Amino acid sequence: MHKPWTCLAPFAAVAAVCGLSALTACGSSTAPSAPSFNEARHLDTLAQQAASAGEFDRFRLLQYPIAILAHGVSPESVTVSVNGSDQTFEVAAAELVGTTAGKTPVPNDSVFVVVAWQGSEVSQLVYSVMDVQSDLIDVALLQDTTADIDLTTQAVGASLTSSAGACLTLRLSSPSNLIGAKCTKATVTGAFDLTFVTNPGNSEFVLSSQAIPAVRLFMTSSNGGQDLISRFVPTPVR
Numbered sequence: 001m002h003k004p005w006t007c008l009a010p011f012a013a014v015a016a017v018c019g020l021s022a023l024t025a026c027g028s029s030t031a032p033s034a035p036s037f038n039e040a041r042h043l044d045t046l047a048q049q050a051a052s053a054g055e056f057d058r059f060r061l062l063q064y065p066i067a068i069l070a071h072g073v074s075p076e077s078v079t080v081s082v083n084g085s086d087q088t089f090e091v092a093a094a095e096l097v098g099t100t101a102g103k104t105p106v107p108n109d110s111v112f113v114v115v116a117w118q119g120s121e122v123s124q125l126v127y128s129v130m131d132v133q134s135d136l137i138d139v140a141l142l143q144d145t146t147a148d149i150d151l152t153t154q155a156v157g158a159s160l161t162s163s164a165g166a167c168l169t170l171r172l173s174s175p176s177n178l179i180g181a182k183c184t185k186a187t188v189t190g191a192f193d194l195t196f197v198t199n200p201g202n203s204e205f206v207l208s209s210q211a212i213p214a215v216r217l218f219m220t221s222s223n224g225g226q227d228l229i230s231r232f233v234p235t236p237v238r
Contacts, residue, residue, distance in 0.1 A: 037170045040069035046122060050145065057147035061127050061140055064115045067178035068092040070170040071215040073185065080116055080126075081206040089116040089126075091207065093188040093214035095160055096178075107218070111137060112158035114190040116207060126205050128192050130156045141196040141203065150197040157209065158190040163216050181217040188214040 043066045050058035069075070075090035091114070098109040110132060117125040122142070129138040134157040141148040165185040191209035195202050 034072060034074075034168075036069045036072055036074045039075075040066050040170055042120070043069065043122065053145075055145040057140070058122075058142060058145045061115075061125055061142045061147065062122065063178060064094070064113055064127060065090075065092060065117055065125075067217070068094050068115070068215055070179055071167045071183050071185075071217070072169070073213050073215050076213050078116070078207065078210065081204070083204055087118065089118045089124075089207075091116040091212055093158065093186075093190055093212040094178075095163075095186060095188065095214065095216045096181075097216055097218050099218055099220050112160075112188060112190065114156070114158055114188070114192060114207075114212065116205075126192070126194065126207075128156050128194065130158050132159075134158060139194060141194075141198070141205070143198075148196045148198055148203075151194060152197060152202055153193070153195040153204075155193040156191065158188055160214075160216070161187040161189045161211060163187075167215060178217060181219050183218065184216045186214040186216045188212045 043062055047059050047062040047066060050056075050062065065075070069092070073092055075092040078089055078091045079086045080089045080091075081087075093115070094113045096111050096113065097107045100106050100108050111129050112132075113127070113129050115125065115127045123144060125140075125142040127138075127140045127142070128136060130136050136154050136156050139149060139151065139154070163184050163186040167183040167185060169179070169183065188211075189209060190212045191207055193204070193206045195204040
Protein backbone atom coordinates (compact mmCIF):
# COMPACT_ATOMS: atom_id res chain seq x y z
CA MET A 1 0.00 0.00 0.00
CA HIS A 2 1.32 3.41 -0.99
CA LYS A 3 1.96 5.62 2.02
CA PRO A 4 2.09 9.34 1.19
CA TRP A 5 3.06 10.04 4.78
CA THR A 6 5.72 12.61 3.96
CA CYS A 7 3.18 15.16 2.71
CA LEU A 8 3.30 17.07 5.99
CA ALA A 9 7.04 16.61 6.54
CA PRO A 10 7.91 20.30 5.88
CA PHE A 11 5.47 21.28 8.64
CA ALA A 12 7.08 18.72 10.94
CA ALA A 13 10.51 20.14 10.27
CA VAL A 14 9.37 23.68 11.02
CA ALA A 15 7.67 22.61 14.24
CA ALA A 16 10.70 20.68 15.41
CA VAL A 17 12.86 23.76 14.95
CA CYS A 18 10.41 26.32 16.30
CA GLY A 19 9.12 24.32 19.25
CA LEU A 20 5.63 25.05 20.59
CA SER A 21 3.47 26.99 18.14
CA ALA A 22 0.69 29.38 19.10
CA LEU A 23 -2.79 29.02 17.68
CA THR A 24 -4.19 32.31 16.40
CA ALA A 25 -7.51 33.31 14.95
CA CYS A 26 -7.62 34.48 11.35
CA GLY A 27 -7.85 38.26 11.28
CA SER A 28 -7.92 38.58 15.04
CA SER A 29 -5.36 39.10 17.79
CA THR A 30 -7.54 37.21 20.26
CA ALA A 31 -8.19 33.53 19.59
CA PRO A 32 -11.84 32.46 19.80
CA SER A 33 -12.85 30.07 22.55
CA ALA A 34 -15.23 27.63 20.83
CA PRO A 35 -15.02 24.10 22.30
CA SER A 36 -13.52 22.73 19.08
CA PHE A 37 -10.81 25.41 19.17
CA ASN A 38 -9.99 24.57 22.77
CA GLU A 39 -9.57 20.92 21.81
CA ALA A 40 -7.50 21.96 18.79
CA ARG A 41 -5.16 23.86 21.12
CA HIS A 42 -4.86 20.83 23.38
CA LEU A 43 -4.12 18.41 20.53
CA ASP A 44 -1.66 20.89 19.06
CA THR A 45 0.20 20.88 22.38
CA LEU A 46 0.33 17.07 22.22
CA ALA A 47 1.56 17.24 18.64
CA GLN A 48 4.33 19.69 19.46
CA GLN A 49 5.39 17.53 22.40
CA ALA A 50 5.56 14.58 20.00
CA ALA A 51 7.64 16.63 17.54
CA SER A 52 10.05 17.64 20.28
CA ALA A 53 10.42 13.98 21.27
CA GLY A 54 11.02 12.88 17.67
CA GLU A 55 7.73 10.94 17.55
CA PHE A 56 6.95 11.72 13.92
CA ASP A 57 4.10 9.21 13.49
CA ARG A 58 2.20 10.71 16.43
CA PHE A 59 2.94 14.26 15.33
CA ARG A 60 1.84 13.67 11.73
CA LEU A 61 -1.37 11.80 12.49
CA LEU A 62 -2.51 14.35 15.05
CA GLN A 63 -2.47 17.01 12.32
CA TYR A 64 -5.73 15.66 10.87
CA PRO A 65 -7.98 16.05 13.93
CA ILE A 66 -6.21 19.33 14.71
CA ALA A 67 -7.01 20.68 11.25
CA ILE A 68 -10.67 19.60 11.44
CA LEU A 69 -11.14 21.05 14.92
CA ALA A 70 -9.32 24.23 13.95
CA HIS A 71 -11.97 24.82 11.28
CA GLY A 72 -14.69 24.88 13.92
CA VAL A 73 -15.91 21.29 13.58
CA SER A 74 -16.93 19.67 16.86
CA PRO A 75 -16.27 15.90 16.85
CA GLU A 76 -19.00 13.38 17.56
CA SER A 77 -18.76 10.87 20.43
CA VAL A 78 -19.42 7.48 18.84
CA THR A 79 -19.22 3.79 19.59
CA VAL A 80 -16.41 1.90 17.88
CA SER A 81 -16.26 -1.86 18.21
CA VAL A 82 -12.72 -2.88 19.19
CA ASN A 83 -12.25 -6.64 18.92
CA GLY A 84 -15.98 -7.04 19.51
CA SER A 85 -16.22 -4.75 22.55
CA ASP A 86 -17.80 -1.31 22.35
CA GLN A 87 -15.57 1.64 23.17
CA THR A 88 -16.15 5.39 22.97
CA PHE A 89 -14.16 7.41 20.45
CA GLU A 90 -14.40 10.90 19.05
CA VAL A 91 -14.79 10.99 15.29
CA ALA A 92 -14.60 13.69 12.63
CA ALA A 93 -14.00 13.81 8.90
CA ALA A 94 -12.65 16.01 6.13
CA GLU A 95 -12.96 16.08 2.38
CA LEU A 96 -9.71 17.32 0.88
CA VAL A 97 -10.71 18.88 -2.43
CA GLY A 98 -8.11 19.58 -5.10
CA THR A 99 -8.74 22.51 -7.42
CA THR A 100 -7.68 23.31 -10.97
CA ALA A 101 -5.05 25.95 -11.66
CA GLY A 102 -5.80 29.37 -13.12
CA LYS A 103 -7.65 32.54 -12.17
CA THR A 104 -10.95 30.74 -11.54
CA PRO A 105 -10.07 27.40 -9.93
CA VAL A 106 -12.81 24.80 -9.68
CA PRO A 107 -12.96 21.59 -7.61
CA ASN A 108 -11.21 18.62 -9.17
CA ASP A 109 -10.05 15.43 -7.40
CA SER A 110 -10.93 14.82 -3.78
CA VAL A 111 -10.31 12.32 -0.99
CA PHE A 112 -12.03 11.71 2.33
CA VAL A 113 -10.28 11.48 5.69
CA VAL A 114 -12.13 9.77 8.54
CA VAL A 115 -10.30 9.92 11.87
CA ALA A 116 -11.36 8.56 15.26
CA TRP A 117 -9.42 9.06 18.47
CA GLN A 118 -9.76 8.03 22.09
CA GLY A 119 -8.91 9.76 25.35
CA SER A 120 -7.87 13.30 26.16
CA GLU A 121 -4.24 12.29 25.60
CA VAL A 122 -5.11 10.40 22.38
CA SER A 123 -4.11 6.94 23.53
CA GLN A 124 -5.48 5.45 20.28
CA LEU A 125 -6.24 6.95 16.88
CA VAL A 126 -7.58 5.30 13.73
CA TYR A 127 -6.90 7.19 10.52
CA SER A 128 -8.15 6.32 7.05
CA VAL A 129 -8.07 8.05 3.68
CA MET A 130 -10.29 6.89 0.83
CA ASP A 131 -11.19 8.12 -2.63
CA VAL A 132 -14.69 8.86 -3.89
CA GLN A 133 -15.07 5.21 -4.96
CA SER A 134 -14.43 4.19 -1.32
CA ASP A 135 -11.07 2.63 -2.16
CA LEU A 136 -8.70 2.76 0.80
CA ILE A 137 -5.61 4.84 0.03
CA ASP A 138 -3.87 5.40 3.36
CA VAL A 139 -4.44 4.01 6.85
CA ALA A 140 -2.85 3.86 10.28
CA LEU A 141 -3.57 2.78 13.83
CA LEU A 142 -1.76 5.01 16.30
CA GLN A 143 -1.36 3.52 19.78
CA ASP A 144 0.36 6.09 21.95
CA THR A 145 3.47 6.81 19.82
CA THR A 146 3.54 3.73 17.59
CA ALA A 147 1.74 3.55 14.24
CA ASP A 148 0.65 0.24 12.70
CA ILE A 149 -0.09 0.28 8.97
CA ASP A 150 -0.43 -3.42 8.08
CA LEU A 151 -3.95 -4.74 7.55
CA THR A 152 -5.43 -8.21 7.28
CA THR A 153 -8.93 -7.04 6.33
CA GLN A 154 -10.30 -3.71 5.20
CA ALA A 155 -13.62 -2.12 4.30
CA VAL A 156 -14.24 1.61 4.25
CA GLY A 157 -16.74 4.05 2.86
CA ALA A 158 -17.31 7.79 2.77
CA SER A 159 -19.46 10.23 0.86
CA LEU A 160 -20.37 13.88 1.16
CA THR A 161 -23.84 14.28 2.68
CA SER A 162 -24.03 18.07 2.87
CA SER A 163 -21.84 21.14 2.64
CA ALA A 164 -22.86 24.65 3.64
CA GLY A 165 -21.71 27.46 5.88
CA ALA A 166 -18.53 29.41 6.36
CA CYS A 167 -15.72 28.34 8.68
CA LEU A 168 -14.19 30.55 11.35
CA THR A 169 -10.67 29.20 11.23
CA LEU A 170 -8.18 28.89 14.05
CA ARG A 171 -4.84 28.36 12.38
CA LEU A 172 -1.39 27.30 13.44
CA SER A 173 1.31 29.94 13.25
CA SER A 174 3.56 27.29 11.67
CA PRO A 175 2.94 26.54 7.97
CA SER A 176 0.24 23.95 7.29
CA ASN A 177 -1.53 23.40 3.98
CA LEU A 178 -4.41 21.80 5.89
CA ILE A 179 -4.98 24.73 8.23
CA GLY A 180 -4.46 27.28 5.45
CA ALA A 181 -7.10 25.86 3.11
CA LYS A 182 -10.40 27.57 2.36
CA CYS A 183 -13.29 25.60 3.74
CA THR A 184 -16.99 25.02 4.22
CA LYS A 185 -18.69 23.11 6.99
CA ALA A 186 -19.96 19.69 5.96
CA THR A 187 -21.36 16.33 6.96
CA VAL A 188 -19.81 13.11 5.68
CA THR A 189 -21.40 9.68 5.86
CA GLY A 190 -18.58 7.32 6.71
CA ALA A 191 -17.69 3.89 8.04
CA PHE A 192 -14.72 1.57 8.45
CA ASP A 193 -13.96 -2.03 9.34
CA LEU A 194 -10.19 -2.37 9.69
CA THR A 195 -8.15 -5.19 11.17
CA PHE A 196 -4.57 -4.22 11.92
CA VAL A 197 -1.66 -6.56 12.50
CA THR A 198 -0.67 -5.73 16.07
CA ASN A 199 1.46 -7.39 18.72
CA PRO A 200 0.19 -9.51 20.30
CA GLY A 201 -2.56 -10.62 17.91
CA ASN A 202 -4.65 -8.52 15.53
CA SER A 203 -6.94 -5.61 16.38
CA GLU A 204 -10.24 -4.96 14.59
CA PHE A 205 -11.88 -1.53 14.67
CA VAL A 206 -15.43 -1.14 13.34
CA LEU A 207 -17.31 2.12 12.93
CA SER A 208 -20.82 1.61 11.59
CA SER A 209 -22.03 3.83 8.76
CA GLN A 210 -23.25 7.15 10.15
CA ALA A 211 -23.25 10.91 9.71
CA ILE A 212 -19.94 12.44 10.81
CA PRO A 213 -19.23 16.15 11.47
CA ALA A 214 -16.84 17.28 8.77
CA VAL A 215 -15.23 20.08 6.83
CA ARG A 216 -14.48 20.49 3.11
CA LEU A 217 -10.96 21.83 2.65
CA PHE A 218 -10.21 23.32 -0.76
CA MET A 219 -6.56 22.60 -1.47
CA THR A 220 -5.10 25.11 -3.92
CA SER A 221 -1.72 25.32 -5.57
CA SER A 222 -1.08 28.56 -3.66
CA ASN A 223 -1.13 26.76 -0.29
CA GLY A 224 0.60 23.63 -1.57
CA GLY A 225 -2.57 21.63 -1.08
CA GLN A 226 -2.97 20.43 -4.66
CA ASP A 227 0.32 18.56 -4.27
CA LEU A 228 -1.17 16.79 -1.25
CA ILE A 229 -4.18 15.63 -3.29
CA SER A 230 -1.99 14.48 -6.18
CA ARG A 231 0.04 12.30 -3.81
CA PHE A 232 -3.10 10.60 -2.54
CA VAL A 233 -5.17 10.15 -5.69
CA PRO A 234 -2.95 8.35 -8.25
CA THR A 235 -2.40 5.12 -6.31
CA PRO A 236 -5.54 3.87 -4.58
CA VAL A 237 -5.64 0.33 -3.26
CA ARG A 238 -7.89 -1.76 -5.51
